[in-house]
Structure formats: structure tokens, C-alpha cells
Amino acid sequence: MSEAVGTMDAEYTSTGLPNRKMAMWAFIGSECMLFGSLIINYLINHRRNLQGPYPEELLNIPFITVTTFVLLMSSLMMVLAFTAVERGDMKWGKVWLLMTAVFGLIFLGGQVYEFNHFYHEGLGLSTNLFGASFFILTGFHGAHVAVGVIWLLSLFVLASMGKLTQENALTVEITGLYWHFVDVVWIVLFVLIYLMS
């Protein structure tokens, strides 16, 4: 068959999907197991408290609803970033990449504020199992958001240097997969931790 086909050829794959995109899906699969385990741990442990503060005293649904909305909007920005890069519009691509990162940072700011507030209300990591399981679960999620923000800002910088172009649309798409996954995880956390408290 063709000599041109080989490990370097991004075109030919058995399924038609690019390797990197499939790898991100496989990674997301493993992350589902990671967050699933952390969620199960939270569900089991968040009411096994020998002392307060207790969830209903601290969880502020209105505030987190706003930050959740911000994160949801960032996913919209991500989609806009991808479609812009895909059609070669790097000017708007950069704008939307930056906006996605900014909204992610706003969300993280909200998390930092909330963690700080909880801590000052007497809930630390080792205070009780609600604190332990809450901080670890939302902390892991926040870390994933932070990695995503750094990633998005890196893409923004590369694009500003002219090194990210329409040819790299797949990279932006894969970034989008990661970002949307992080967002979906937050929806689940928002429902389980806040709405069902």
C-alpha cells in the first residue's frame, strides 16, 4: 500500500478519528472514574460529622449559582473560540480564547472566595469529614480548571505570536473537549453538593 502512510501521517487512522482527539476522550473517560470516586467519597462522608460547621450552615447557593453561570458561559466562549479558529478568523479566535480563560479565572476567584469564607467560619480540611471531602472534591475540580486556564492562556500567547493558526484547529477542539468536560463535572458537583444539600 502507500509508503506515505505511517506514524507521521495525521490523515490515516483506522477509525477516521485523529489520534489526539481519541486520546483526549480516553483521558476524559479516566477522569470520569477519578471524579466519580471523589463524588462517591463526598456522598458517603459529607454527613458523617462529629462536629460542625455543617453543610447547610455554609453552602451559599445564590453565590455559587452565579459562578456556575460564569463557568457555563465560558464553555460558550470556548465553542466560539473553536469555530473562529476553524474558519481561520484568528482575531476572534484570540478574543474568545482569552475570554474563556478570563471567565474561568472569575469562577476560580469565586472558589477562592468561598474556600476563604468557609475557613473563616471554622471549616478547615481536617475539621470534619464534610470539610475534608468538600475541599478535596472541589479542590480537585478547581485544579483542573486552573490547568485549563493556563492551557487557554498558553494558546492565546501562541496565537498572538502567530504560532497558532487555522491549521491548529484540532488543538483548539481538543482543548474545548477538556474544558467542556471540566464544566460538566462542575454541573454534577453543583447539583450534588449545593442543590441537593
Next chain:
Amino acid sequence: MATTEAHVPEGRTKEPSLYGGGLWSWVTTVDHKRIGILYGATALFFFLVGGLEALLIRYQLASAGNSAISADFYNQLFTMHGTTMVFLAIMPLNVAFFNYIVPLQIGARDVAFPRLNAFSYWLFLFGGLYLNASFIFGGAPDAGWFGYANLTSTRFSPGIRIDFWVIGLQLLGVSSLAGGINFVITILNMRAPGMKLMRMPLFTWMTLVTSFILVIAFPIITVGLVLLMFDRLFGTAFFNPAGGGDVVLWQHFFWLFGHPEVYIMILPAMGIISEVIPTFSRKPLFGYPVVVYSGILIAFLGFGVWAHHMFSVGLGPIADSVFSATTMLIAIPTGVKIFNWIATMWGGSIRIKTSFLFAIGFVAMFIIGGLSGVMHSSAAADLQQTDTYFVVAHIHYVLFGGAMLGIFSGIYYWFPKVTGRMMSEGLGQLQFWFMMIAFNITFFPMHFLGLLGMPRRTFTYQSGLGFEDMNLMATVGAFLLGASVLLFLFNLLRSLRHGAPASADPWGGSTLEWAVPSPPLHCNFPTLPRVEHRDVLWTQPGVAKTLEGSCEGVHMPSPSLWPLILAFGITVLAVGALPPVPLPVVFVGVAIVVVSFYGWALQPVDH
């Protein structure tokens, strides 16, 4: 047109000239064949380390009331024996085969992510060194390979032994997860034209199934280890009853990973013998689709049996009954495979070679191990058997008699392909029988010891309970087993230098790796094969000729140092996480990680 003669190695180097190039080329390699060799050599080294730990254990248990080894050191020995054999020997030996063989079998030039592949190896090496460094920094982990809470709490395990274990396993987990993702993508996406899934070699199929299990199971243990780490380092109480936590929760997390883990260990060996048996019977695998579906079913069901490790915990009759039932169920696809292997041999044109002997040995020993396993599936019976030497007998029949014999079969089978030389057949067959006899002398008595009531994981036993003779027998057997391993190593190393030159296909195999030279060209396939059927070499006789040529003009991924640097950075981070180490070390580790992420991402694959 290039010839397909074997590359005969010259000089005093261990590897043929294809593998020459000096230390730097090995340190920066992204070639799946070299990475496979690195995995194999490193894993064999750790196998010897784990074997030494076993011999020390057996030496201590040779007589009642022995005090050759202290209770404290004994606990470290059985913990590290288990941890080493599972994570540093069997799993990486399997990965060595995945690496070398799978791309050749699917007609690919490398794996999907060659640098990620190299990263997995380096992190495995550093993780193994990290775990074993504990011996000289306060003592090795000593709470069993399964680390039950709350023995592993800071209250009952002060010091940093368990921290080495908790953090070291996380390093290895990242390595395995990366490898699992790599092989899923490789097998799904990089098959040669015409190689549909049901035309793939069975070893490749088992690699695919195992890789899926890796991706699903490892995050679970990672979470468990993180929670334990937080308990130990930051005072949380997940597994601490005094703080409201539950020790049984650890067991659930651990075994949810731990049971699929044993299928991670055995399925590749089953894949190996599913290649070897047809080759030496000159007959296609009987019931190939059934063997494939059984493998998939085992992987799936394997996530539903975990609490059979917890029958004495007090989960209640409903949980015990359900897990008894699912455990019995999983014996079905496993048993089916046994019949497929036997039926493959039936009516075949049998040639006895060492590799084939090991494959038959696998079938026989795995039947025994499987039978004792299904005896454990009854929760009622298991209450007698659990935590006794009956379990030790079972696990060694399936893990040594099963996984290791399968691995030895694979080594004898594929050694010619990897090195271009044949191993000594006479020495090999001698080694096989020696190993089989020694293995059974070592582990068969343990069935009786267990049913007589000898408990596991205790450094000595009283006289007068009827344990002495069989323990002595097991110890003698163990040392003989060690000698048989040395004999194997002797054969291996001598054959590297003096083995007869091997042709491309010394056994008459049916899969694509036998269509290329021994050892293969750097790019594997100058032109990619076109596959029409299963058992390609038997159904498409001219296919080897279509693969001749040179690698000129074929672009392969360039070597890279970033995988090693990233693995090193993560290891520095892990060292910094140990309590006595100053916090800045963590930041140094993070810095190296961040720099290598960028270095790797910005380096083109082909530079």
C-alpha cells in the same frame, strides 16, 4: 530491495547492532522496540528483587519459632514482595510485550504517542526506585501490598514507610494510566488497512482489553491513595474511626481497583499463550471469537466481584451472596478459554518447543489456581480459607503458574524476533521442567497448610501444629525455584551472545511480526501490509514479500529527552511530598514539571 537476513550482533554489546548507538540514544529513545526492551530488562531486575524478598520469607518460615528475621523486617519483606511482584515485575513485563509486539502485530510503525510511551517507562523506573529507596530511609512499607486502614494511619504506622508506599504507587499509577491510554488509541486507530478488529491477533486483543481496564481502574486507586495521603499528611479522617471515618471504605476503594488489577496481570499472559498454542499446534486458535468475547466479559465482570476480598469484613449476607454469585459467574468465561486452548491442540500437528511447554504449563497450573479460586467464591467456605496459606497457594498458582509461565512462554517465543538469535532449546526445556517441579513443591503444600489453619503474614509459627514439614518443603522448593530462574537468566544472557542466528519466522507463526526481519527494521514496515484475513501469514502466504524494502524516506518520530525530564520532575515532586523533606523541593519538582510540559508540547514530533 533489502534482504531479510537476521541481524547478527557483533562485539561485546548485549544488543544487536540495531540497538547500538550509546547511552544517549537509549535515554532519548521513543522507539517502541527499545522501550519494550527497557521495560523487560528493568522488570526482570525487579522480579529478581521480589524473588530475593520471597527467599528471605521462606528462609524465615523454614522452621517453627525461627528468629532469623525480625517480625518488623518480615512485615517489610512480604509487603515489598507483593508490591514489587505486582507493580514492578508482572505488570511491566506485560507492558514490555505490549510495547514490542503490538505495533508489529497490527502493522504499525510505532505506538500512537511515542514520547508518552517513553514517559511511561521512565516514570515506572523512577517509581520503582522511589519505592525501594525506602529500605535505606527508615524502612520499607510494612502494612501489606494492600495497605489496609487504619494500620496505615500515622497513629499505627508512624514514620514515612507508608508515605513511600502511598506516593510511590501514585507515580506508578500515572505511568500505567498513560500507557493504557496510549495502547487503546494505538490498537483502535493504527491498524494496517484491512485489519478489522476480528482479524487482530489475540495478543493484541488482550492488550486492548487490558488497556481499557487500566484506564478505568487506576483512577479509583489514585483517589484512595490521595485520601490516605491526606489522612497521613493533613489530618483528615477518611479512614480514621476516631474522626468519623470508615476503615472499610479503604478496602472498597482498594479492591475496586485491586480485583481488575489481577485481570490486568493475567489477560496479557492469556493473550501470549493464545498465540503460542496455535503456532506449535499448526492450527488456528479454536473459537477465536469466543476467546475474544470471553476476554471482554472477564474485564467487564471483573469490576463486579471486588468484595470477594472482603467476605470476613461483615458486609452482611446480601452483599456476601451477591459477590459470591458474581465471582462464580466470572469463572465461566475463564473456564471457556481453557477449553478453547485444549481444543486448539486437539488434532493439531504438535511440535514441542520450550515456549509451547510453558504455554501448556500455564493451562495446567491455571486450572489448579482457578479451582482454588472458585473455592474462594463461596463466602461460607472463604471464611475458613481467607487470610490463610490457602489464599497464598491460590494466588501463586494463578500469578506464577499463570502469569509468569505465560510470560516465560512469551520470552522464549519472541526472543528470536527481538534479538535475531535463538535461545538454547535444550537448556530451555531443562529449565521448564526444573521450574515446574520446583514451583509445585513450593506452592502445592500451601493448600494444606492453609486448611490446617496457618495464617498469612505472620513471621513465625508455633511448633506442634503440623506446619513444620510442609513449610520446610515449601522453602526447599522456593530455593529450587530461584535456581530455575537463574538457569533461565543464564540461557537468556548466553543466547544473547552465542545463540544461533534466527530467521524472520523460526516457528512458522501466523501473525505479522513474523513477516519482518529478526530483529525488525527501525521503521518496522517499509510499506504497510494489506490484511485480508485473520492469521495473516497462514492465509496470505505472499505477504512477507510485500513488506521487503528499506526504511529510507520513512519519517519516524525523533528522539526526545522531555519524557525523562518530566518523569524526573514528577519524582522530585514526590520526594518533596515526603514529610521530612523541606517544602521547597516540591516547588522545584513543580517547576521541572511545568517546564517539561511546555518543552514537550512545543517540540515537534519530528525534529
